Amino acid sequence: MIKINLTAAQKQVDISNLGGFDFTKLKIKAVIIACIIIYLPDFMLLPMWEDEYNNRNQELSTLQGQSSSLKRKVSQSGVLEKQIRELKAQEENLGKKLTAVKQAISQKRNPANLLLYISKNMPEDLWIKELNIEGETMLVKGEALSYTSVGNFVNNLRSSVFIRDANIKSTNSNVRDSDKRRIESFEISFAVSRFE
Numbered sequence: 001m002i003k004i005n006l007t008a009a010q011k012q013v014d015i016s017n018l019g020g021f022d023f024t025k026l027k028i029k030a031v032i033i034a035c036i037i038i039y040l041p042d043f044m045l046l047p048m049w050e051d052e053y054n055n056r057n058q059e060l061s062t063l064q065g066q067s068s069s070l071k072r073k074v075s076q077s078g079v080l081e082k083q084i085r086e087l088k089a090q091e092e093n094l095g096k097k098l099t100a101v102k103q104a105i106s107q108k109r110n111p112a113n114l115l116l117y118i119s120k121n122m123p124e125d126l127w128i129k130e131l132n133i134e135g136e137t138m139l140v141k142g143e144a145l146s147y148t149s150v151g152n153f154v155n156n157l158r159s160s161v162f163i164r165d166a167n168i169k170s171t172n173s174n175v176r177d178s179d180k181r182r183i184e185s186f187e188i189s190f191a192v193s194r195f196e
Helices: 028-107 112-120 147-158
Strands: 124-132 137-144 165-173 180-190
Touching: 028 147, 124 147, 147 165, 147 180
Parallel strands: none
Antiparallel strands: 124 137, 137 180, 165 180
């Protein structure tokens, strides 16, 4: 009897054609060259460039540190520039004040020497009740026991280096109520030639 094998026959698997690609037509040399071109840079070029890459990273981190240091200096210099502007403004203000002080000093008139001269050359029976200085003109009001004392006082004023043009502006005779003595009230005006 004849045996028929009804089971499905096992076919041999053709590995030369997988996924529609025929490996029999593949050229081995071209595949090896392609693999070398693809994988050779990883093995040879990357280690060679890795040192350069690390050097460049170090330079970059150094430059970033310098940049941050320079940024800090720039911010500090901004503060210093602000302080410099404030100091210049204060210097201008002080210059203006100094100019005003110099001007005030140049216009300052200290009548101490003039008043000292007047007090030393005043007769004993004459007293001053009022002194007014306006500009370079001085007005003296006072009283004396005699008209002669007033005349002597005016003569003493005329001989001074501080005074010019001393004149009696007015005189008036009165009787004092307290002791019934006769007194001469006077006003003398003169120009001040200098204060010191």
